[in-house]
Amino acid sequence: MNSSSTPFSTLIRTASHEQHVEAETSTFMSDLLGGRLGVDAYARYTEQLWFVYRALEEGAERLSGDSVAGPFIQPELLRLAALERDLAHLRGADWRAGLTALPATEEYARRVTECAVTWPGGYVAHHYTRYLGDLSGGQIIRDKAEKTWGFARKGDGVRFYVFERIANPAAFKRGYRELLDGVRADDLEKQRIVAECKRAFALNSAVFSALGEEFRVSA
Numbered sequence: 001m002n003s004s005s006t007p008f009s010t011l012i013r014t015a016s017h018e019q020h021v022e023a024e025t026s027t028f029m030s031d032l033l034g035g036r037l038g039v040d041a042y043a044r045y046t047e048q049l050w051f052v053y054r055a056l057e058e059g060a061e062r063l064s065g066d067s068v069a070g071p072f073i074q075p076e077l078l079r080l081a082a083l084e085r086d087l088a089h090l091r092g093a094d095w096r097a098g099l100t101a102l103p104a105t106e107e108y109a110r111r112v113t114e115c116a117v118t119w120p121g122g123y124v125a126h127h128y129t130r131y132l133g134d135l136s137g138g139q140i141i142r143d144k145a146e147k148t149w150g151f152a153r154k155g156d157g158v159r160f161y162v163f164e165r166i167a168n169p170a171a172f173k174r175g176y177r178e179l180l181d182g183v184r185a186d187d188l189e190k191q192r193i194v195a196e197c198k199r200a201f202a203l204n205s206a207v208f209s210a211l212g213e214e215f216r217v218s219a
Contacts, residue, residue, distance in 0.1 A: 008190055009177035012128065015194045019201035024137060026205060028212035033141065039149045041215040043090040048105045048207055049160065050083045055109040056130060059116025059123055068184050069120035076165035077131045089156035104210040108203040121189055125196035132176060134161065135169050
């Protein structure tokens with residue numbers, strides 16, 4: 001595929017497609033969405049997301065004026081406050097006291113922070129992987145969680161998946177892809193960003209794998 005003639009948003013989507021499918025069909029996610037795991041597994045997953053999004057959104061503050069990453073930093077995407085509200089609902093008011101990151105989660109969050117500090121293009125790869133995923137496949141998780149564990153529709157417990165400030169997700173995603181197509185990077189840098197996108201999916205899959213070890217469905 002000739003990268004210079006292919007829109008970057010297409011390049012990045014097709015390059016990571018296989019890993020995207022792998023993440024979505026992980027044993028843990030399949031068991032969670034299939035109703036074979038209890039709400040505790042969902043809460044544990046939500047805790048892991050908190051560490052990743054804290055790294056992402058601390059990075060957002062740092063990079064808001066950056067010429068490469070800055071255009072992607074949009075306040076309507078921010079998820080940390082919603083995650084904290086969900087965790088208070090799932091774990092109680094003192095949810096922070098019991099909060100622990102799996103080693104795989106620590107590695108993931110550490111890499112996000114590293115990119116935010118040293119490489120804006122790499123940060124964009126992580127930003128894209130997470131937030132566009134939340135706007136798309138995340139809605140399936142929300143629907144399943146509401147039905148499986150009885151959360152109020154778009155209420156506490158699933159607020160992470162509710163983008164109240166994005167009225168038209170399809171239009172927002174189109175705009176985001178246009179930003180990717182216009183990213184300030186040469187072909188070599190774009191290839192590095194694509195590689196980091198693949199790494200982001202691998203880091204995410206490692207978290208799913210660790211959660212799968214923690215929450216095994218008995219045969």
